[in-house]
Amino acid sequence: MKKLSILAASFASALMFSQVQDAMSYQAIIRNSSNQLVSNQTVGMKFSILKGSTTGTVVYSETQTQSTNINGLVTVKIGAGTLVSGSYSTINWGADIYFLKIETDPTGSNNYTITGISQLLSVPYALYAKTSGSSTPGPQGATGAQGIQGITGATGAQGLAGATGVTGPQGMQGIQGVTGATGAQGLAGATGVTGPQGLQGIQGITGAIGAQGLAGATGVTGAQGLQGIQGVTGATGAVGAQGLAGATGVTGAQGLQGIQGITGATGAQGVAGAQGPQGNAGNGFSNGTAGGQIILTNSTAPFSPGTPVSMTGDATINATGVVTVGSNKITTSKIADASVTMAKIATTSGTAGSSTYLRGDGTWSTPSSGSSIQLLTGTNTITLPASGSLASLTITVAGAAVGDAVIVNPISNISIGDYPPVYTSKVTSANTVTVYIYDTGSNGGSSFSFKATVIK
Numbered sequence: 384m385k386k387l388s389i390l391a392a393s394f395a396s397a398l399m400f401s402q403v404q405d406a407m408s409y410q411a412i413i414r415n416s417s418n419q420l421v422s423n424q425t426v427g428m429k430f431s432i433l434k435g436s437t438t439g440t441v442v443y444s445e446t447q448t449q450s451t452n453i454n455g456l457v458t459v460k461i462g463a464g465t466l467v468s469g470s471y472s473t474i475n476w477g478a479d480i481y482f483l484k485i486e487t488d489p490t491g492s493n494n495y496t497i498t499g500i501s502q503l504l505s506v507p508y509a510l511y512a513k514t515s516g517s518s519t520p521g522p523q524g525a526t527g528a529q530g531i532q533g534i535t536g537a538t539g540a541q542g543l544a545g546a547t548g549v550t551g552p553q554g555m556q557g558i559q560g561v562t563g564a565t566g567a568q569g570l571a572g573a574t575g576v577t578g579p580q581g582l583q584g585i586q587g588i589t590g591a592i593g594a595q596g597l598a599g600a601t602g603v604t605g606a607q608g609l610q611g612i613q614g615v616t617g618a619t620g621a622v623g624a625q626g627l628a629g630a631t632g633v634t635g636a637q638g639l640q641g642i643q644g645i646t647g648a649t650g651a652q653g654v655a656g657a658q659g660p661q662g663n664a665g666n667g668f669s670n671g672t673a674g675g676q677i678i679l680t681n682s683t684a685p686f687s688p689g690t691p692v693s694m695t696g697d698a699t700i701n702a703t704g705v706v707t708v709g710s711n712k713i714t715t716s717k718i719a720d721a722s723v724t725m726a727k728i729a730t731t732s733g734t735a736g737s738s739t740y741l742r743g744d745g746t747w748s749t750p751s752s753g754s755s756i757q758l759l760t761g762t763n764t765i766t767l768p769a770s771g772s773l774a775s776l777t778i779t780v781a782g783a784a785v786g787d788a789v790i791v792n793p794i795s796n797i798s799i800g801d802y803p804p805v806y807t808s809k810v811t812s813a814n815t816v817t818v819y820i821y822d823t824g825s826n827g828g829s830s831f832s833f834k835a836t837v838i839k
Contacts (some may be wrong), residue, residue, distance in 0.1 A: 405472045406462035412455045412582070413489055420455030420583075425491035430461050431484040432474065437576070439482065443469035448491060461613050461744045606771060609821050612807055674702035757839035759783060762794065762832060767804060767820065769827035778816045778835040785810050788838040791818050795831045808835065 409430075413421040429446045433439040445464035451457045461483075462471040474481070486495035647677040668678060671691030675699065680686040694700045697712035730770045733739060733747025742748050761780040767772040783789070791808040802824035816835040 395811070406460040409461050409485075410458050411485070411487075411579070413451055413457060413487070414455060414580070415489075418583070421451055421489055422453050422455050423451060424489070425450050426457055427488035427491050427493050427495070428457070428459065429467070429486040429493070429495055430459075430464065431467075431486075431504075432469075432471075432750050433482040433484055433500070434479050437484075441468060442481075443471050443472055445471075446493065499579070501579070568612070606823075609773075609805060609807060609819065612809065651778050675700055757782070759837040759839060760834060761816065762834045764830055764832040765818075765820065766833045767826050767829055770822050770825060771790060772827070773819065773821050775817055775819045776809075776833070778818065778833065779814055780810075780816050780835055780837065781814055782835045783810045783816060783837040784815050785812060789816050790836045790838070791833055792836075794834050795830065797824065797826055801825055804831065806833070810837065 410529050413424075413426055413478050415421055422540070425448060427448050429444070431441050431444040434442050444467035445461070446467060447459050447464035449457050449459050455788050480821075481541055482500055483503055484498070484500045487497040488495045489497070563831060668688055671678075676691035676693050678688050678691050681689045692763055696709075698708045700706045728735070728741070733749050735741070739747045739749050750838070759780050759782045761778045761779040765774065765776040778791075789808050789810055791806060793803065793806075804820050804822045804826065806818055806820045806825070808816055808818040816837065818833055
């Protein structure tokens with residue numbers, strides 16, 4: 384709501400070409416409920432002159448529409464507005480006391496929301512003098528004979544204050560009259576209407592900056608955050624350049640030639656040894672039962688050759704020594720990690736490289752230049768765990784595969800000023816995204832929805 388602040392209300396008579404102007408100057412400052420000026424705006428105002436009291440008869444009423452200046456000041460002339468009732472020029476200012484009622488609509492219309500009433504304490508003398516006859520004093524009359532002292536009459540009612548006349552010559556000292564009885568104490572006058580709001584005081588000088596406050600105590604250490612997602616393994620750095628070859632050491636000096644030893648004499652021929660006894664006959668090799676069999680030594684000492692057997696299992700051998708690996712015998716678990724190179728992958732067409740990929744039909748292909756990104760989405764809802772607890776949920780995303788990039792965002796709202804839950808996610812199996820959630824606020828026990836977007 385806005386309010387009216389009266390800066391000054393001056394009621395004066397101005398003579399122009401020896402004629403009295405039927406108007407009173409009036410000024411006021413308009414402020415809003417935050418005590419801010421209503422500047423450069425049109426305001427609607429209604430002025431009413433009341434006779435005898437603040438609720439007396441309206442002897443004159445008018446309306447005006449005026450604009451405030453940059454300081455919120457509006458200036459009007461009462462008596463020059465749009466007539467509502469009465470006649471300004473016929474008001475008998477000397478006949479009674481009068482009050483001015485001001486009604487204001489800060490929006491410029493006639494919906495008056497600000498009302499104030501104040502007494503006109505100074506009679507507009509120029510307006511009163513307008514009907515009082517000639518203002519030129521007549522000549523001083525002769526002093527009459529002193530009359531007989533009359534009986535002191537009762538004290539009459541206080542008359543209205545007349546206009547101050549021209550000071551006449553000093554008259555003769557009259558006979559001292561009988562002192563009249565002291566009149567009764569007059570009634571206390573009614574409390575006057577509260578005066579208008581004073582002007583806004585000048586802005587005080589900004590006070591000096593206070594001393595630096597003491598440092599606050601160190602806050603409690605927050606809870607341990609969740610383990611971050613494992614980063615992608617960086618590419619292997621390039622092999623460093625070959626270091627320079629060290630200088631060849633100095634060749635040591637040639638050692639002295641040793642003295643040739645004397646050749647020894649040839650020894651005599653030894654006597655032939657006696658013939659040893661005949662050894663036991665060996666077991667020999669047993670005949671096999673089919674071609675392509677192999678002979679293995681026995682498992683116990685003296686590990687003699689065993690009976691021929693056929694080789695079975697993932698590989699077989701024929702009679703000519705050719706080993707054959709059976710169909711579907713080499714499985715993933717039997718291939719060492721990183722042991723299969725591009726050269727070992729048989730393809731029907733294309734060339735393996737950093738800019739190609741191996742298709743399901745066994746061909747190497749180059750990605751198309753157009754947009755080949757696919758966004759696969761899915762949603763699910765979970766009841767959030769209590770604050771400080773960890774929970775998880777799975778979201779089904781058709782087409783998702785382990786290793787695909789995934790983005791998860793909440794699609795539920797939380798209260799203003801509360802903390803959202805902390806979460807991380809990954810594709811844990813085909814068509815399944817797992818979201819790990821840690822609630823840091825006060826949303827535990829409430830239903831919360833997440834959306835997962837897998838980037839293909």
